[in-house]
Amino acid sequence: MKSISLYEEKNSTLNHLDSGCKMLYMVAAILVPALIGNKWANVAVIILSVFLLAISKVLRKTVPVLSVSGIVILTIVIIQGMFRAGNTTVVLQLGPAAFYKEGLLYSLGIALNVFNILLAICVLIFTTKPSDMVENFIEKGFSPRLGYVFISIFQIIPQMMETMNTITDAQRSRGMETEGSLLVRIKAFLPLISPVVMSSLVDTKERAIALEVRGFNAKTKKTFLNERKVTTTDKIINLLLIAAVLASVAWRVKLWLG
Amino acid sequence: MARIEVNHLKYRYPHTENLALDGVSFQIEPGEFIGIIGKNGSGKSTLCQAFTGLIPNFYRGAYGGNVKIGEINVRDVEVDELCQKVGIVFQNPFNQITGSKLTVYDEIAFGLENLGLSRKEMIRRIDDALEQLDITRFRDRNPFDLSGGQMQRMAIASIIAMNPEIIILDEPTSQLDPQGSEEVFKAVQRLSQKGITIIMVEHKMEKIAAYSDRVMLLDEGKMIDFDTPQKIFSRDDLLEHGVLPPAFTRIGRGLDRKNAATGEYPVTLKEAKEALEGMAV
Numbered sequence: 001m002k003s004i005s006l007y008e009e010k011n012s013t014l015n016h017l018d019s020g021c022k023m024l025y026m027v028a029a030i031l032v033p034a035l036i037g038n039k040w041a042n043v044a045v046i047i048l049s050v051f052l053l054a055i056s057k058v059l060r061k062t063v064p065v066l067s068v069s070g071i072v073i074l075t076i077v078i079i080q081g082m083f084r085a086g087n088t089t090v091v092l093q094l095g096p097a098a099f100y101k102e103g104l105l106y107s108l109g110i111a112l113n114v115f116n117i118l119l120a121i122c123v124l125i126f127t128t129k130p131s132d133m134v135e136n137f138i139e140k141g142f143s144p145r146l147g148y149v150f151i152s153i154f155q156i157i158p159q160m161m162e163t164m165n166t167i168t169d170a171q172r173s174r175g176m177e178t179e180g181s182l183l184v185r186i187k188a189f190l191p192l193i194s195p196v197v198m199s200s201l202v203d204t205k206e207r208a209i210a211l212e213v214r215g216f217n218a219k220t221k222k223t224f225l226n227e228r229k230v231t232t233t234d235k236i237i238n239l240l241l242i243a244a245v246l247a248s249v250a251w252r253v254k255l256w257l258g
Numbered sequence: 259m260a261r262i263e264v265n266h267l268k269y270r271y272p273h274t275e276n277l278a279l280d281g282v283s284f285q286i287e288p289g290e291f292i293g294i295i296g297k298n299g300s301g302k303s304t305l306c307q308a309f310t311g312l313i314p315n316f317y318r319g320a321y322g323g324n325v326k327i328g329e330i331n332v333r334d335v336e337v338d339e340l341c342q343k344v345g346i347v348f349q350n351p352f353n354q355i356t357g358s359k360l361t362v363y364d365e366i367a368f369g370l371e372n373l374g375l376s377r378k379e380m381i382r383r384i385d386d387a388l389e390q391l392d393i394t395r396f397r398d399r400n401p402f403d404l405s406g407g408q409m410q411r412m413a414i415a416s417i418i419a420m421n422p423e424i425i426i427l428d429e430p431t432s433q434l435d436p437q438g439s440e441e442v443f444k445a446v447q448r449l450s451q452k453g454i455t456i457i458m459v460e461h462k463m464e465k466i467a468a469y470s471d472r473v474m475l476l477d478e479g480k481m482i483d484f485d486t487p488q489k490i491f492s493r494d495d496l497l498e499h500g501v502l503p504p505a506f507t508r509i510g511r512g513l514d515r516k517n518a519a520t521g522e523y524p525v526t527l528k529e530a531k532e533a534l535e536g537m538a539v
Contacts, residue, residue, distance in 0.1 A: 131358065152357035155402065159357070206353035213310055213346050214356075214369035214416065218338040223374050225367035225381075 005154040006125050012056040014127035018234040019136045021241075022124045025052075028241040029120035033113075035248035037255075042112040049119035058126040065118055073111045080107035130154055135224050144222055148211075160200060167195050259288035260328030260343060260423050262309065262455070268322035269304060269313055278304040280479035281323070286457070288423070291450045293470035293487070294459045297500025300476040302459045306428045308332070309457065311340045327424065342373065345417035346426040350433060351409035354416075355401045362404070363388075363397045366416045373420065387419040391445050407438025411445055424455040432461060443469070463504040467491060467525035475499060488522040488529075506530035 009015065014022065029049060033041040053059045080103040081087075087100030124133075134147040171191055172178055178188040262285065269279040279301045286292055294302050307313045311332045314321040325332040327343055348354055359365040366387055370380045388394040391411040396404060401412060410430055417425060427446060431439035443465055450456045450469070460466050466473060466487065473490040475482040477499040483490055490496075491503040503511075503525075510516065510523040515533040517524060524530040 129360075131360065131364075148356075148358050155357040155360075159402070203353050206348065206350060207355075207357070209307075209312060209316060210348065210354040210413075211356060212312065212316060212337050213341050214420070215338045215341050215372035217336070218372045218374070220372075220374035222371050223376065223380070224371055225364060225377065225384075227377060 004158055005130055006061065007129050008058065008061070008126065009129075010057045010127075012058075012127065014052060014056040014123070017127075017237070018228065018230050019128045019132040020230070021234045021237050022128050023133070023136075024238055024241045026120045026124045028245050029123070030117050031245050032248045033116060035245075035252045037252070039109060039112055042109075042116050046112065046116050046119055049116070049123050052123050053119065053126065056123075056127050058122075061126055062119065062122050065122060066115065069114060069118060073107075073114060076110055077104065077107040080104070080110075132226070132228075135226070136228065138222065139224070139228065144216075148216070160196065163199060164192070164196050168192055259453070259455070260330075261288055262286040262424065263326040264308075264323070265326075266323035267305075267308060267325060268320075269308065270320040271304075271317060272319045274319075277479050279308065282476075282479075282481045283323075284474070284481060284484050286455065288455055289450075289453045290455055291469055291471045292455075292457045293466035293473040294457065294476060295461075295463065295466060295473060295490075295501050296476035296482075299478075300500070301479040302476055303428050304479075305476065306346060306426045306457065306459060309424070309426055310344050310346045311335060311337045312346075338372070341369070341422070342420055343422055344424045344426065345420055345422035346428065347410070347414050347417055347430050349429040351406055351413050352402075354413040355409070360400055361398050362393065362401055362412055365401045365412060366419050369416055369420045383419045383421065387415040390418060390448060391415040392441075405438060406434045407441045410434060410438065410442050414442070414445060414449075418449065422454070424457065425449060427456065427458040427460075429459050429461065439465075463491070463502065464506070464526075467504045467507070475501065487525045488517070488520060491525045492516075492522040509534075 029045050033045050050059065053062060081099040082097060082103065084100065084103030084106055087103045089101040090098050091101045091104065092099040131151050134142075134151050138144050138147045168178055171188070176188060176191060177184050178192065179185070264285070265283050267279050267282045268277055270277050282301075282305065294305065296302050304313060307317070308325050309327070309332070313319070314333060315337050321333065327340065330340070330343070332340060356365060356368050359368060363384060366384045367380055370383060375383070385394075388397055391414055393408060393411050393415060396408060396412070401409065404412060414425075414427075414430070425446075430446070431442050434442065439462070446456060446458065447469060458466070458469075470487050472484060473487045474484045475490055475493075475496075482499055483493065491507045496503050502508075503523075506527060506529065507523045507525050509530055510533055513534065515524070516522060517529065517533055524533045
């Protein structure tokens with residue numbers, strides 16, 4: 001079955017790292033450059049994230065993420081580069097369009113920030129099993145019900161898409177047109193979507209009962225089959241990350257005071 | 259082991275007019291294999307869910323009489339408390355998958371995690387359940403990638419792992435192909451031999467006749483009869499209650515061949531053979 005989870009088991013170093021560790025990395029990677037407020041800090045963290053993604057063999061998976069956001073970034077660069085208030089120094093003249101240094105530097109800052117955040121999130125999402133992450137939260141007191149909702153989405157949505165395909169095929173075999181102009185598609189939408197919704201409602205009730213009889217609402221404290229192993233390496237990395245965040249906070253405070 | 263006692267059970271679903279169960283009373287001894295038969299809407303599934311406390315605790319609705327599992331009155335405890343004594347497997351194997359686990363092994367662990375068992379105990383029980391249902395080789399597969407029969411056996415394994423004394427199967431094979439059904443029946447029979455009380459709703463009468471110690475006939479929420487398969491399937495009014503007896507019984511009836519000792523029609527192949535032996539062909 002096709003999963004919509006972005007996680008892929010690659011048996012890499014990051015796969016074996018505790019999920020808490022990677023979450024902390026994501027937070028630190030976003031916070032540290034923001035606190036330091038220097039483009040080079042951003043560049044450094046981006047390089048680190050790219051390196052981590054590369055050794056986890058998931059660098060290629062970032063391409064769609066980056067290219068989609070790249071288009072948005074490109075428009076920002078064009079607009080800021082040409083029209084930002086305070087633009088004075090022309091660096092590039094393309095016919096009637098003039099690009100200014102101030103605007104381009106400003107948009108470069110935005111671009112670096114966005115890419116940094118995206119890559120940091122990618123490091124977490126691409127190398128961590130969603131269920132590990134949620135179990136980690138539940139252990140810390142997060143509601144198991146909400147946790148279930150988060151994890152099950154990854155399997156239930158593809159399930160619903162499969163149901164949708166089956167229903168589309170069934171309706172098509174009875175002569176319904178599902179492809180063609182916009183009007184045809186709109187007309188096809190209702191007879192397609194209503195059986196999906198109805199069957200999902202029935203499924204949900206049945207699944208709720210099935211969960212119920214397996215003690216989902218039991219008041220005893222949940223345990224977990226998969227042991228969470230927080231190794232010494234994990235602890236050291238956690239400490240380093242926290243130290244980095246604290247150091248950048250100190251740096252910021254020093255800047256304010258000085 | 260717990261004995262099941264049902265006294266004057268009446269139940270009506272919320273927003274409905276008619277009683278789904280109408281004054282049902284009976285007892286089931288530990289270790290029995292009980293088949294429940296009856297036409298659609300006769301109250302079979304409702305009765306199944308009444309054993310587990312889903313009725314009335316999940317559905318609400320109007321409830322009268324009582325269901326006792328051992329000393330426990332089902333109505334007074336939560337479903338999650340009872341699920342360690344009474345397990346239930348439903349018709350659609352698909353909708354019994356939690357959807358939150360990526361492997362068969364983890365899927366079976368779901369109920370055990372909820373009960374807060376230790377890791378060691380979980381692994382012991384899961385390995386045992388996989389073994390009993392003969393699905394150990396699928397342990398690392400995605401639950402949604404299994405065939406119907408395998409999925410249903412996984413659903414049963416998930417229940418078995420919770421160590422219930424009673425297992426209720428509500429039409430467990432109605433959505434399976436013949437091979438899948440056979441796998442499930444074999445698995446259920448093994449569980450029965452281990453002394454677990456089995457209560458099974460099923461439309462395949464040959465199977466009910468072959469496996470059940472006693473058969474309960476329901477119609478319109480009332481218990482018509484509760485007796486040995488031979489007695490039940492020899493009844494003259496079965497068709498009026500919407501039940502077609504096993505092929506062997508129909509043959510016996512058609513040829514008017516009864517078991518000489520009991521005066522009942524045969525219900526299994528073996529009995530039919532005995533009853534027909536000596537007949538001129």
